[in-house]
Amino acid sequence: MASPCVARTARCLSASARRPLARQTTTTAAASSTPASSSSLRATNNSSSSSSSNKRAYHSHEHPPSPPFGPVDRDILAAAYKHVPEHGFSLRAIGLGARDAGYPDISASVLPDGQFSLIRYHLVAQRERLAARSREVLLKDEAPLSAAGVGEKVAALTWERLMGNKDVIHRWQEALAVMAQPSYLPKSLAELAALSDDIWFLAGDKAVDPSWYTKRAALSMVYSSSELFMTNDRSPNFLETRQFLHRRLGEVQSVGSTLGSVGQWVGFTLNAGVNVLRSKGVPI
């Protein structure tokens, strides 16, 4: 942060960094307005959201993203979500949910992605829950995490997000299979990227160097492999998943620090070599 140029970039990026709590409030505001008014509003919002906010790789205070669900689909999916432990992320669960929400059976057919809509609802709802609970999660641990390093906060938040899958974990392998279908894969990966971005933001990471990308990529990998491990974990309170998560995070850190050390050594050696050559009179 020595040069003023870098410092300015840092301020600018941290001001426009992802703000999940702001997103939460806009979502609830839209959901509570009357269906008639919000449907016409949404019609105009939709076109702009698909063109602008999806292109932004981070969230900004000035441009909160439009809510991911409208009032009708939110109602149906929220009711359907209650049927997931019994019926899985299936059209049947959506049909039962529509009925619970007071809609006729045919209304389930308006959801554009069928059962993937329900999976996406789970992903979005758990991500928003994590943002809402982040303060609590970071304070509740016996060691005061506010003073701890960013790495420990990331571990605590990732674990909290994994626990969000607890109730549906026996259905999660089916869901992963659906998410991996070519037509849904881009949306699934976008949700994963949004989750890692949220976790790093909530953990208070302010780095604006190229590690911005590597951190998110590494966390996405660790999170998705831990999630996969969790689907087969039968240990009490997912103890083994927790150990797995911490091992993976440890590896990422050690790989990161090893790479850093190697880079430092290579830089030093090259620099020294150049200086040796210069001392011998080579015009470099």
Place this chain on the structure above:
Amino acid sequence: MNQRLLSTTRQPRSSEPSSTSDRQTHFGFETVTESVKRERVAEVFTSVAESYDKMNDLMSLGVHRLWKDYFVSSLNPGATNPPGMPQRILDVAGGTGDIAFRMLQHAHVNNGNPNVHVTISDINPAMLAVGRQRSLALPASHQSSLSFLEANAEVLPSSLEDNSLDLYTVAFGIRNFSNMPAALKEAYRVLKPGGVFACMEFSKVDKYPLFNAIYKQWSFSAIPLIGQLVAGDRDSYQYLVESIERFPSQTEFRDMIADAGFAIVGKGYEDLTGGVAAIHKGIKPL
């Protein structure tokens, strides 16, 4: 006017349809009065009804069957909780029964629900006659769940009560309506709260300029020629492609559905074959 193969006008108009017969409207790229249009439609239509299915296959290279199958399976009629609950479906501008027969097949056979009833509505008796004839080949149980209605979609008869239908479909018909907003209002009236409006219609391929160029060439050169050779009626098929050209884009039509009071879920439409056709859906809020 909701015959197929005809162009459309979207002028605002009074609720009484007969009072507009002197009004200017579009017939393809031509401008005529609505009464003249009706006469020409009736002539054209009788000659077209017989060759309608053959022409659809030739013009779309058979793809219209895939679109229709997909349209019906995406609506999944007859899937109820608990199974076997009654559903009422209205297929507007569905004269030859393409959509309605698929609905019955999907509901009765795939979903095992014999309590699904489909009404085929069309303004043109010639098209309905073709549909009646074809329906005789259906299993008896399907025939008993089918009824025919000759009606103008802009002023549906009072026998279709308010809030009485689960599903309103219109496939390749709505661009021929002279007053689409009025038809959408009628759809909103007859659907139950939570009922679904589903429309499949030719749309815009603007996203893919190269494909669009080929498609336009096919529409304006090949289709009228095929019409001339196969159906012996170049003019009707010229009107067909002109009316497709006049139909609003995906987002404009989505906004028209929203203006009629329907709630839109997601982006509100789905492109088929890059946007040659598009499925629009809306749901009547509770």
